Amino acid sequence: xxxxxxxxxxxxxxxxxxxxxxxxxxxxxxxxxxxxxxxxxxxxxxxxxxxxxxxxxxxxxxxxxxxxxxxxxxxxxxxxxxxxxxxxxxxxxxxxxxxxxxxxxxxxxxxxxxxxxxxxxxxxxxxxxxxxxxxxxxxxxxxxxxxxxxxxxxxxxxxxxxxxxxxxxxxxxxxxxxxxxxxxxxxxxxxxxxxxxxxxxxxxxxxxxxxxxxxxxxxxxxxxxxxxxxxxxxxxxxxxxxxxxxxxxxxxxxxxxxxxxxxxxxxxxxxxxxxxxxxxxxxxxxxxxxxxxxxxxxxxxxxxxxxxxxxxxxxxxxxxxxxxxxxxxxxxxxxxxxxxxxxxxxxxxxxxxxxxxxxxxxxxxxxxxxxxxxxxxxxxxxxxxxxxxxxxxxxxxxxxxxxxxxxxxxxxxxxxxxxxxxxxxxxxxxxxxxxxxxxxxxxxxxxxxxxxxxxxxxxxxxxxxxxxxxxxxxxxxxxxxxxxxxxxxxxxxxxxxxxxxxxxxxxxxxxxxxxxxxxxxxxxxxxxxxxxxxxxxxxxxxxxxxxxxxxxxxxxxxxxxxxxxxxxxxxxxxxxxxxxxxxxxxxxxxxxxxxxxxxxxxxxxxxxxxxxxxxx
Numbered sequence: 001x002x003x004x005x006x007x008x009x010x011x012x013x014x015x016x017x018x019x020x021x022x023x024x025x026x027x028x029x030x031x032x033x034x035x036x037x038x039x040x041x042x043x044x045x046x047x048x049x050x051x052x053x054x055x056x057x058x059x060x061x062x063x064x065x066x067x068x069x070x071x072x073x074x075x076x077x078x079x080x081x082x083x084x085x086x087x088x089x090x091x092x093x094x095x096x097x098x099x100x101x102x103x104x105x106x107x108x109x110x111x112x113x114x115x116x117x118x119x120x121x122x123x124x125x126x127x128x129x130x131x132x133x134x135x136x137x138x139x140x141x142x143x144x145x146x147x148x149x150x151x152x153x154x155x156x157x158x159x160x161x162x163x164x165x166x167x168x169x170x171x172x173x174x175x176x177x178x179x180x181x182x183x184x185x186x187x188x189x190x191x192x193x194x195x196x197x198x199x200x201x202x203x204x205x206x207x208x209x210x211x212x213x214x215x216x217x218x219x220x221x222x223x224x225x226x227x228x229x230x231x232x233x234x235x236x237x238x239x240x241x242x243x244x245x246x247x248x249x250x251x252x253x254x255x256x257x258x259x260x261x262x263x264x265x266x267x268x269x270x271x272x273x274x275x276x277x278x279x280x281x282x283x284x285x286x287x288x289x290x291x292x293x294x295x296x297x298x299x300x301x302x303x304x305x306x307x308x309x310x311x312x313x314x315x316x317x318x319x320x321x322x323x324x325x326x327x328x329x330x331x332x333x334x335x336x337x338x339x340x341x342x343x344x345x346x347x348x349x350x351x352x353x354x355x356x357x358x359x360x361x362x363x364x365x366x367x368x369x370x371x372x373x374x375x376x377x378x379x380x381x382x383x384x385x386x387x388x389x390x391x392x393x394x395x396x397x398x399x400x401x402x403x404x405x406x407x408x409x410x411x412x413x414x415x416x417x418x419x420x421x422x423x424x425x426x427x428x429x430x431x432x433x434x435x436x437x438x439x440x441x442x443x444x445x446x447x448x449x450x451x452x453x454x455x456x457x458x459x460x461x462x463x464x465x466x467x468x469x470x471x472x473x474x475x476x477x478x479x480x481x482x483x484x485x486x487x488x489x490x491x492x493x494x495x496x497x498x499x500x501x502x503x504x505x506x507x508x509x510x511x512x513x514x515x516x517x518x519x520x521x522x523x524x525x526x527x528x529x530x531x532x533x534x535x536x537x538x539x540x541x542x543x544x545x546x547x548x549x550x551x552x553x554x555x556x557x558x559x560x561x562x563x564x565x566x567x568x569x570x571x572x573x574x575x576x577x578x579x580x581x582x583x584x585x586x587x588x589x590x591x592x593x594x595x596x597x598x599x600x601x602x603x604x605x606x607x608x609x610x611x612x613x614x615x616x
Contacts (some may be wrong), residue, residue, distance in 0.1 A: 021105070021188050022093045024221055025051040029088035031070055031080045031246075043246060044081060045070050047304070048088075050241055050251040054188065054219040057212055057236065059226050059254065061275065062243035063283035068225040069193060071243070075223055076108050076191045078417070103419045106189035107182040111197055113174045114410035116340065117163035118348035121156050121177050122148065123340075128181035130336045131420040147183060150217075151176040151210045165349050172203030176210055182418065183214060190215065192224040201230040212236045234275040244282035247300045264302055266295065330428075333421040337429035341408070345433055351404040352437045356444065358400060363445040366390060367452025374454070377548045377562050377573055384582075386453050387542060388510045391534045394445065394469055395476035396501040402493050405430070405484050413488075423611035427481070431604060434477055442469040456542055464541045468534050471596045475530035476501070478603035485610045501531075508532040514583055530599045533592040540587050543575030 031045035045067045052058045060068040074080040075090065077099040089096070115124060125147055129140045148157050153176060161177065162168020169177070175195060183190070195211070196204035208229075215222045224237075240257050242250040250257055257278065258268050268277045282296060345352050370386040373379040412426045446466045450457050455465060479500060484493045505511060507521045508531045517526060526532065550561035550571045561568045565577030579585065 021054060021221070023051055023053050023091075024189060024223075025089075025091040025094070026075055027089040027091070029071065029074050029086070029090075031067070031074060032085045032087070033081055033083060041085075044084070045074065045246040048241075048243070048246075048248055048251075050239075050248075052221050052223065052239060054221045055216050056238040057215060057222040057224065058239040058241060059224055059229070059234070059237040060241045060243070061226060061229075061279065062249075063279055064227075065245075066243040066282065067246040068241075068243060070246070071241070072191055072193055072223065072225045076106065077102050078108070102189075105187060106191060107185065107187040107418050108191040109179050109182050109193065109195060110414055111194040112410070113178045114414040115161045115174060115178060115181075116344050116407065116411060117161045117166070117168060118344045118351070119340070120158050120160050121153050121169065121173075122158060123343065124161060124177055125181045125184060127336065127340045128415075128420075129184045131333060131415065132185045133419070143184060143186075147180040147214075150214050151180045152206070153177065153180070160347075163348055163350060170203070172199050172206055175199065175203075175207045179207070179211055183218075183220075186218060188219075188221060190220050190222045192222065192226075194225055194227060196226060196229065196233065201233070205230060205233045205236075208233050208236050228279060229275050231273045231275070234273065240278075242278055242282060244296055244300065248303055249282055249296075249299050250278070250303055261299075264299055266299070330422070330425050333425040334429045334432075337421070337425055338432055341429055341433040345437060348404070355397075355400050356437075356441060358397060359394070359441045359445050360448070362393060362397065363448035364452075367449050370453045372452065372454050375546070375548050377550050380548055380562065380573070380578055383453075383455075383542060384510075384539070384578075386449075386455075387538045388535060390445075390449060391469065391472050391531055391538060392501075392505045392508075394442070395472050395504070395531055395534075396498070398473060398476035398480050399494055399497050399501075401477050401480050402484055402490060402497065405481060406488060406490060406493070409484060409488050423608050427604060427608050427611070430481065431478075435474075438473050438477065439470055442466055442473055445469065456546060461541055465538065467593075468537045468541065471593070471600070472530065472534040475596060475600050475603065478600050478607075482603045482607040482610065485607045485614075504529045504531040508535055509583070510535055528599060530596055533596050536584055537589060537592050539579060539582070539584055540589065543578050544587065546575040548573040548575070548578075 027049050029045060029048040030043055032041045032043050034040065035042050048067075048071055050058070060071055062068045070080045070084075074086050074088075077090070080086050090102075091097075092102075119127070122144065125144050126140075129144055148154055153173065156169050156173055160166060160168045161174060168174075179190075179192070179195065190211070192211070195207055199207065208224075211222060211224075214220065226233075229237075234254070237254050239252065240250060240254040241248070242257070250260060252260070258274055261267065261278070261281070266277075266281050268274050281299065366386065366389060370382055373382055373386075408426075408430060412421075412423075415421060416423075416426075443466055446462065446469060449455070450462055450465055455461070480493070480497055483496050483500070487493050487496060503525060507517060507526050508529050509517075509526070514522070514526070547567060550559040550568070550573060552558070552571070553560050559568065559571040561571075561573050563573045563577040563581050565572075565574035567574045567577075
């Protein structure tokens with residue numbers, strides 16, 4: 001079944017139409033990996049050949065494990081599989097091309113919708129336009145409106161996409177937004193990985209119908225992996241590539257497939273969805289009888305014996321390379337990302353405001369547990385404990401940042417693959433947007449705890465307390481960013497970050513003094529423990545200029561002071577005596593601040609290196 005386009009697309013001044021490609025060909029695509037047990041090479045894709053032209057929609061189909069996603073990734077010059085070797089030819093208009101050229105004329109839509117839930121539909125597409133090197137200010141707004149109209153999103157353009165606590169648009173609408181935001185650059189080739197996954201048949205048809213309409217209007221070549229489409233959705237495709245076990249069963253015009261299979265002795269039964277019939281024929285997982293296996297082998301053999309015009313020798317013309325020089329500066333893209341993150345930050349309850357409430361709750365809990373401690377010596381240890389708790393648990397609770405960062409990371413991965421920006425802009429904008437919220441958290445926490453616990457609250461002491469907690473939380477969130485970049489899986493990031501914070505608490509010099517700590521931990525993690533420097537700085541801030549009262553001895557002669565100090569004969573303990581007893585005899589505040597800043601910068605730099613090394 002074919003649908004009549006219901007949404008027209010304005011093609012005025014369409015640069016894609018003026019510089020379109022004629023044909024995209026793939027010849028003998030083979031993907032080889034090593035068998036996990038035998039270590040011998042095996043082909044998970046073998047000799048796949050085909051072609052497509054602008055305005056056509058190619059469906060890559062096959063049962064699970066047939067190789068359709070592997071082929072899609074190979075055609076898009078993405079990693080086809082882990083440690084895989086890809087051979088064969090990819091040609092545009094008979095000429096070879098490099099990955100950079102393909103990226104400049106194509107876009108790839110992932111199976112999962114990596115969207116920022118707190119943005120509206122229009123904002124999502126607008127930010128994609130602002131990040132695109134091919135989008136200019138004059139035509140940007142018109143292009144955004146054009147895509148919103150083409151994908152039937154006019155009624156939802158000011159609705160938010162949706163977050164776990166804020167209902168947004170439907171799954172089918174999200175998929176349309178995801179595709180529309182990728183078409184902002186007017187690509188010549190659109191790769192789609194399972195665009196109908198998780199959608200009902202009606203929503204799937206709506207998504208693919210919109211894509212078909214835009215592809216025909218803008219002369220875009222669409223290559224799409226799809227699993228078991230409905231009859232109506234299947235009818236939207238112009239071409240079919242059908243695979244089984246990594247081998248071709250059919251590759252050609254979709255409307256001719258029914259007759260071809262009838263000629264091979266496997267006609268489509270009446271009132272049966274052709275797509276379902278083709279998948280059943282290719283599936284031996286549940287139809288592994290001798291007859292079923294023999295039939296499939298015969299179909300594979302029959303197709304591969306067909307004479308194909310694509311076996312002509314490739315052109316010796318010049319290799320196609322990208323000459324695009326319109327990439328925007330990292331600073332410009334950083335500012336765009338900063339704007340997007342700002343909207344997310346103040347709208348998304350889970351991103352920052354839940355954490356603000358969490359730190360406020362922690363502050364009230366701490367303030368009421370260590371409530372209004374006076375300056376008697378019995379409260380010296382509770383004061384020390386309160387200082388340790390405030391620094392250690394402020395940094396420990398930074399794990400709450402992981403979900404928000406992973407959402408941003410998913411968007412980054414998608415947009416980076418499509419050439420919009422790199423790790424520098426992503427990490428810099430992420431760092432800058434976090435600073436005001438981290439400062440707000442530390443300020444609110446400090447206002448409550450300083451006065452409830454009765455820490456020193458003159459102006460200098462108060463702002464130093466804020467400074468130490470700010471650096472502490474900034475370092476903790478930097479650690480979250482690094483670990484989440486290395487292990488971008490929520491459970492893994494949470495477990496490793498929690499373990500690291502437990503380690504910092506253990507070797508920071510409070511639970512186990514430096515003089516007792518064994519040499520392994522002392523020479524490895526003790527010196528890079530940011531919590532250690534925060535604790536030392538906060539100890540000097542509290543005890544350096546404070547005195548504590550000692551009780552008189554039982555005989556009434558003299559005083560019983562827990563810590564030795566020059567004021568002992570007067571029945572007082574100088575705070576400096578407490579610091580000396582704990583091994584903090586020398587104040588190096590400037591050095592500690594410098595080390596903390598270096599740790600923060602080092603963690604962020606390691607995150608940048610991690611993303612640089614993760615090219616795919």
